[in-house]
Amino acid sequence: MWSSVQRWRGVALIGATSAVAVWLAASGQLVLYIHPRYILFTVTMAAIALVLVVAAVASAASRRRRDDEAPVSRGERALGLTAAAIAGAFVIGMLVIPPATLSTATAQQRQINATAADLDALDDAADADDATVARFTVREWSGILRQTSDLGFFADKPVTDLIGFVAPDPDDPENVFYISRFVITCCAVDAQPLGVPVHQPGWQAELPVDSWVRVSGEFGANPSESSLQPLVVLPDAIEAVEQPSEPYLF
Structure with missing residues (x-):
């Protein structure tokens, strides 16, 4: 279980962040964060990232892997889970909380x-x-x-x-x-x-x-x-x- 979290944590966060960027662009709200001249570049990079995430998932699903990693210490486990939770909360917040202009x-x-x-x-x-x-x-x-x-x-x-x-x-x-x-x-x-x-x-x-x-x-x-x-x-x-x-x- 822990090896799967370690292996896919980064991929999942990249995918989620890229999806948020694409969603903001599609809803016309990305302009609240960046200059319009950078929107095409940002969306292009996010789309490429999503393609690579899908490719990584497909590649992993096509072969069987054995978990032969060394045991993970309790401190490493806690640090990894904390980082994943913070990043996940950020992504969820971007989706749930409506973007707001500067005030x-x-x-x-x-x-x-x-x-x-x-x-x-x-x-x-x-x-x-x-x-x-x-x-x-x-x-x-x-x-x-x-x-x-x-x-x-x-x-x-x-x-x-x-x-x-x-x-x-x-x-x-x-x-x-x-x-x-x-x-x-x-x-x-x-x-x-x-x-x-x-x-x-x-x-x-x-x-x-x-x-x-x-x-x-x-x-x-x-x-x-x-x-x-x-x-x-x-x-x-x-x-x-x-x-x-x-x-x-x-």
């Missing part, structure tokens, strides 16, 4: 807009037509705000249907929140939070933290005396929306 807790740990200085954003916005400005996401607006606080620059550049999740401004959480998104370069481990400040006194009464919203309005001087953000969106409309199928920006 405000992660955004606060990694500091919103620490990487928002997109050097091309300001120049691109200066020459952009109305249709292009209307398509700006949190990525573009946060990059622009990091480079200028000149209200004249924003005079003819309204915010249109900006979508993100709600994260409180740490300096004035009563009156200002960030409409936020995570930007991913490789996978969720390197995700960096970006956000655009919105002035809406008493927003907590209607907008739960981490809820997704669509905001339209215009930039103006921040009325808050506590917030460190010089400019904020003064909203004309704030609407609750469903989380996008691709919640991250790439």
Whole structure:
């Protein structure tokens, strides 16, 4: 019995992990963990692993084996069973617990807009037509705000249907929140939070933290005396929306 556990533990875990990766890709949820550019590679490698697992099982079933291994000590047995249990619990958890996007807790740990200085954003916005400005996401607006606080620059550049999740401004959480998104370069481990400040006194009464919203309005001087953000969106409309199928920006 123990020799079988030792022999097939790794094969079973590789197979289960690969199956989880394929399942996440098929259900459209793998994008919650990795950049879309890596999905094809990941699925291909997982499929190859599954083929090899099937081949290993078929090969073992085609011949009879005798267990002639040396006796296993109690410590080795316990260590092996513990490792298998931990790995098995991880795989089962991936299947049972629905994948979730990164949240405000992660955004606060990694500091919103620490990487928002997109050097091309300001120049691109200066020459952009109305249709292009209307398509700006949190990525573009946060990059622009990091480079200028000149209200004249924003005079003819309204915010249109900006979508993100709600994260409180740490300096004035009563009156200002960030409409936020995570930007991913490789996978969720390197995700960096970006956000655009919105002035809406008493927003907590209607907008739960981490809820997704669509905001339209215009930039103006921040009325808050506590917030460190010089400019904020003064909203004309704030609407609750469903989380996008691709919640991250790439």
